[in-house]
Amino acid sequence: MAIRVSGLASGMDTESIVTQLVSAYNVKKNTYVKAQTKLSWKQDAWKTLNKKVKSLYSNMTSLKYSSAYKTKMASVSDTTKASVSAEGTAVNGSYSLKINQVAKSGYLTGGQLAASTTRATKLSELLGDDSFAGGKIEVTSAGKTSTIEVTADTTVSNFVSKLNKAGVKASYDATNQRIYVAASGTGAANDFSLSGVDDNGSTALKALGLRVASKSNTENYKSWAAYDGQDIAQILADLQNSKDAISAANNSITQSRSKISGYTTKVNYASSYETMMNAYKGLDNAGEIRDLDELASMSKADLSKTYELDDDGNFKRDSEGKLIVADDTVADDKKATGTDRLNALAAKAGLVKKKDENAGEDVKQVTIAEFAAAKAAVDKYDAQAADDTLTADEKADMNDFITSVQHAYKGTADSEYASIEELTNAYNDKITKEQDSITAQNKIISDNKAVLEKYALLDNGEDQAALEARISYAVKQLANAADKTQYNTDATRIDGQDAEIYVNNAKYTSSSNSFSINGLKIEALASTEGSEINVTVKNDVDGVYKKIKDFLKEYNSLINEMTSLYNADSAKGYEPLTTEEKDAMTDSEVEEWEKKVKSALLRRDDSLGNLLNSMTSAMYKGYTVNGKSYSLSSFGISTLGYLNADENEENAYHIDGDADDSAVSSKTNKLKQMLQEDPDTVTAFMQQLVTGVYNEIDTKMRSNSLSSAMTVYNDKQMAKEYSNYTTTIKKWEDKITSMEDSYYKKFAAMETALAKLQQSTSSLSGLLGS
Numbered sequence: 001m002a003i004r005v006s007g008l009a010s011g012m013d014t015e016s017i018v019t020q021l022v023s024a025y026n027v028k029k030n031t032y033v034k035a036q037t038k039l040s041w042k043q044d045a046w047k048t049l050n051k052k053v054k055s056l057y058s059n060m061t062s063l064k065y066s067s068a069y070k071t072k073m074a075s076v077s078d079t080t081k082a083s084v085s086a087e088g089t090a091v092n093g094s095y096s097l098k099i100n101q102v103a104k105s106g107y108l109t110g111g112q113l114a115a116s117t118t119r120a121t122k123l124s125e126l127l128g129d130d131s132f133a134g135g136k137i138e139v140t141s142a143g144k145t146s147t148i149e150v151t152a153d154t155t156v157s158n159f160v161s162k163l164n165k166a167g168v169k170a171s172y173d174a175t176n177q178r179i180y181v182a183a184s185g186t187g188a189a190n191d192f193s194l195s196g197v198d199d200n201g202s203t204a205l206k207a208l209g210l211r212v213a214s215k216s217n218t219e220n221y222k223s224w225a226a227y228d229g230q231d232i233a234q235i236l237a238d239l240q241n242s243k244d245a246i247s248a249a250n251n252s253i254t255q256s257r258s259k260i261s262g263y264t265t266k267v268n269y270a271s272s273y274e275t276m277m278n279a280y281k282g283l284d285n286a287g288e289i290r291d292l293d294e295l296a297s298m299s300k301a302d303l304s305k306t307y308e309l310d311d312d313g314n315f316k317r318d319s320e321g322k323l324i325v326a327d328d329t330v331a332d333d334k335k336a337t338g339t340d341r342l343n344a345l346a347a348k349a350g351l352v353k354k355k356d357e358n359a360g361e362d363v364k365q366v367t368i369a370e371f372a373a374a375k376a377a378v379d380k381y382d383a384q385a386a387d388d389t390l391t392a393d394e395k396a397d398m399n400d401f402i403t404s405v406q407h408a409y410k411g412t413a414d415s416e417y418a419s420i421e422e423l424t425n426a427y428n429d430k431i432t433k434e435q436d437s438i439t440a441q442n443k444i445i446s447d448n449k450a451v452l453e454k455y456a457l458l459d460n461g462e463d464q465a466a467l468e469a470r471i472s473y474a475v476k477q478l479a480n481a482a483d484k485t486q487y488n489t490d491a492t493r494i495d496g497q498d499a500e501i502y503v504n505n506a507k508y509t510s511s512s513n514s515f516s517i518n519g520l521k522i523e524a525l526a527s528t529e530g531s532e533i534n535v536t537v538k539n540d541v542d543g544v545y546k547k548i549k550d551f552l553k554e555y556n557s558l559i560n561e562m563t564s565l566y567n568a569d570s571a572k573g574y575e576p577l578t579t580e581e582k583d584a585m586t587d588s589e590v591e592e593w594e595k596k597v598k599s600a601l602l603r604r605d606d607s608l609g610n611l612l613n614s615m616t617s618a619m620y621k622g623y624t625v626n627g628k629s630y631s632l633s634s635f636g637i638s639t640l641g642y643l644n645a646d647e648n649e650e651n652a653y654h655i656d657g658d659a660d661d662s663a664v665s666s667k668t669n670k671l672k673q674m675l676q677e678d679p680d681t682v683t684a685f686m687q688q689l690v691t692g693v694y695n696e697i698d699t700k701m702r703s704n705s706l707s708s709a710m711t712v713y714n715d716k717q718m719a720k721e722y723s724n725y726t727t728t729i730k731k732w733e734d735k736i737t738s739m740e741d742s743y744y745k746k747f748a749a750m751e752t753a754l755a756k757l758q759q760s761t762s763s764l765s766g767l768l769g770s
Contacts, residue, residue: 090519135200187511191496287314636670
């Protein structure tokens with residue numbers, strides 16, 4: 001803004017005068033500013049309300065389906081033994097439940113080590129033998145097998161770390177001088193074994209307080225002992241042969257897939273070439289071919305344009321080969337739309353827009369889109385055949401095939417194939433041959449994988465001597481299993497086990513204590529010691545009642561607000577305040593004024609009124625269930641009416657007998673009674689009712705020229721109006737500024753003239769005075 005110094009010669013308050021002169025224009029500008037502010041407030045009010053409508057709309061989605069009302073509840077006669085819940089699919093009735101055992105996690109509490117043992121204590125110190133040569137310990141955890149090598153210098157901390165890497169959960173308690181090992185999860189399959197591979201390994205385990213007898217250790221030794229007396233050398237040879245066979249089969253499959261890809265590409269090229277050339281047969285010249293090629297793949301927008309025609313009736317092109325858009329100066333017979341030209345050429349080429357489903361199977365129909373795809377496939381293959389990055393052999397193969405296709409299409413005497421059909425059949429036979437080869441190779445892979453799985457235990461990278469030593473040691477350990485002196489007697493071991501339960505005398509097992517059986521969710525807590533407990537499943541009347549009540553509560557809250565906004569008191573005479581108007585009022589007066597304006601923003605709003613009527617009508621109407629008409633009142637749900645309801649709450653629904661609603665709590669709760677006696681009718685009615693309200697809102701939320709999707713008011717229209725106000729206000733501001741500049745220039749000229757006059761008067765006075 002320019003800094004003006006005025007009135008020096010005249011003594012006039014020029015700024016005030018100019019302000020008064022343009023005040024009428026400022027009033028006009030402020031009218032638009034106030035209208036824009038009011039519109040902005042209205043947009044905010046609608047955004048807030050729309051958010052609540054969307055919330056109800058979203059929450060109703062699940063209530064449209066019967067599954068929302070099929071809630072069940074389960075009770076168990078002894079809650080210390082099991083906890084049970086029921087899904088909607090559970091069958092009502094009584095069930096017997098017996099829990100033989102709960103799932104447990106494998107756990108090893110190591111024997112107590114010397115009081116001086118720390119995490120840094122070495123294995124040689126625990127053994128009291130610096131000459132310890134080292135040993136191996138095998139760890140299996142959840143099906144994974146690892147071998148830990150220990151030496152005289154292995155510390156407690158090192159060993160615990162290796163155990164954790166092997167898949168178990170291990171720790172050392174320095175306070176109690178014990179190592180603790182836990183399985184990664186509950187159940188027998190997740191249990192672990194910890195056993196020596198050799199004497200030194202077992203010795204190390206005992207020194208660490210971890211040598212115990214366990215079911216998992218025994219099973220591990222049995223797995224190795226099973227190979228006692230077998231030809232290990234032959235097994236290792238079989239394993240290697242199977243690996244080689246699998247590798248060769250995979251290589252063969254890769255080659256076959258590559259061939260299939262190449263053959264498929266060639267078949268596609270040949271078929272595409274035939275489609276393209278068949279279409280060209282109906283055209284008269286190269287110009288028509290060029291036009292069809294371009295138009296068939298052109299966008300709808302470009303097809304709608306009008307282009308110039310040459311003397312032959314083909315489209316004209318500029319020096320770059322682009323179509324020339326025709327203007328109004330071009331004669332009608334010298335121009336055509338892309339669509340009209342395409343339709344004419346397609347008819348000549350025998351192409352259709354859409355296939356006729358009623359045409360016979362013998363009638364070959366090719367769509368324009370199929371022609372375009374065929375032309376693109378031919379162009380792509382031709383371009384690849386000309387690619388200089390190909391090897392000479394690759395290039396020759398592709399170009400030879402192109403020639404074969406061209407000859408086959410023409411049916412020339414020197415052609416290898418009499419027709420395109422014969423050519424494609426030949427290549428399809430090649431594809432079938434390679435597919436058969438893949439099937440055969442997969443059979444080889446499957447057979448040899450069976451060998452690998454059979455001898456997986458021996459496939460650990462160790463040589464024959466090492467494996468035979470392991471087998472011999474396992475046999476020895478099984479033979480000496482009864483010798484208690486080899487174990488840490490103060491160590492304890494809990495074997496991992498699966499949970500085992502019986503429901504109605506049917507046995508179920510699980511690695512965890514959680515079961516899902518025909519809609520029942522059972523959590524086993526403790527053994528029932530051979531006896532049975534009872535589980536009862538029935539409809540969850542209170543649960544369904546709460547869903548309906550919650551829906552009505554949200555609906556009532558929204559409908560009451562909508563009613564209040566629509567019926568708001570008039571704010572006639574109240575408009576948003578300008579800065580000058582606010583300055584003349586106290587803060588509380590401004591707040592009350594704006595509150596009055598905002599409260600009436602949606603008063604008698606058409607969009608709000610239509611939505612309000614649609615929703616209340618859907619709630620009020622009746623719906624048919626099994627040939628009988630029901631309404632909400634049939635279930636003891638109704639409004640209080642205009643006379644009894646609080647202001648703007650005449651559209652809210654109340655459930656008779658609901659304890660939380662003082663207006664109707666004394667009445668009989670018919671809804672709950674119906675849920676107990678005829679839940680299917682309640683479900684069917686509520687589905688229809690909710691769907692009705694949902695559909696009404698859905699219709700209002702659809703996108704159109706005035707509103708966006710998921711919006712129940714004309715947000716696009718409002719945004720456009722806001723933008724128009726911004727443009728209009730800017731024009732008035734520019735106009736006011738221009739007028740102010742004009743007035744200031746005139747006053748400045750007057751000030752200059754007065755200054756000159758005063759100067760002349762002073763000079764004359766000076767002359768006369770002298």
